[in-house]
Amino acid sequence: MAVIVLNPSCQYGNVVMVADKEVYNEGLNLFDIAAVTKTALEKLGHQVYLTRDYRDEPSDLEREMLKANAYKPDLMVALHSDAAGPNSKPDVGGTSTFYASKRGKNLSNCIHPKLCKAIKTIYPDHVDRGVRTHWHKLYVLHNINAPACLIEILFHTNSRERKLLQNRDFHLLVAQAIASGINDYLKLAIHNKKKII
Numbered sequence: 001m002a003v004i005v006l007n008p009s010c011q012y013g014n015v016v017m018v019a020d021k022e023v024y025n026e027g028l029n030l031f032d033i034a035a036v037t038k039t040a041l042e043k044l045g046h047q048v049y050l051t052r053d054y055r056d057e058p059s060d061l062e063r064e065m066l067k068a069n070a071y072k073p074d075l076m077v078a079l080h081s082d083a084a085g086p087n088s089k090p091d092v093g094g095t096s097t098f099y100a101s102k103r104g105k106n107l108s109n110c111i112h113p114k115l116c117k118a119i120k121t122i123y124p125d126h127v128d129r130g131v132r133t134h135w136h137k138l139y140v141l142h143n144i145n146a147p148a149c150l151i152e153i154l155f156h157t158n159s160r161e162r163k164l165l166q167n168r169d170f171h172l173l174v175a176q177a178i179a180s181g182i183n184d185y186l187k188l189a190i191h192n193k194k195k196i197i
């Protein structure tokens, strides 16, 4: 049993508008994905905390990391969806995982390939954008006292990927892949003489 924090994006300002109607909100949607992932991890026997108590809870990263560190987690996974910049093609897509430490890299390498493999079973054109460090000093990865990674699951600016991001079966698929990757990481950590690697 491990103590796991899931940190769904609180970026309520990252929205997609179609004809004046908000059709996607990153903060709200990623909370839904995190809630399903929490259930999948609890089924594996883990103790899981989210950094927000409800879907549209006002939040900021500083508050969330204070909360996250107070749980003394064994690891944290931040969940986001990506957005293409104004100069990128609207059909840019795929999944990236970011880390900021050696342990975070190990965690990323346990989760990311499993996640991409799972997504590919229902979405063969999915682009694996890899595991890497971020050009920004991502606040949550630099302020959590635990191995951590930040996953950008698909692009909400890509209409096909946005539909998947809002699909309950897709949430379940993602949740199971992430939970399974986390278990691989924990097994590896136990193998390394109970030291969380």
Ligand SMILES: [Zn+2]
Pocket (backbone or CB within 6 Å): 009, 011, 014, 026, 080, 081, 082
């Ligand atoms: Zn985001």
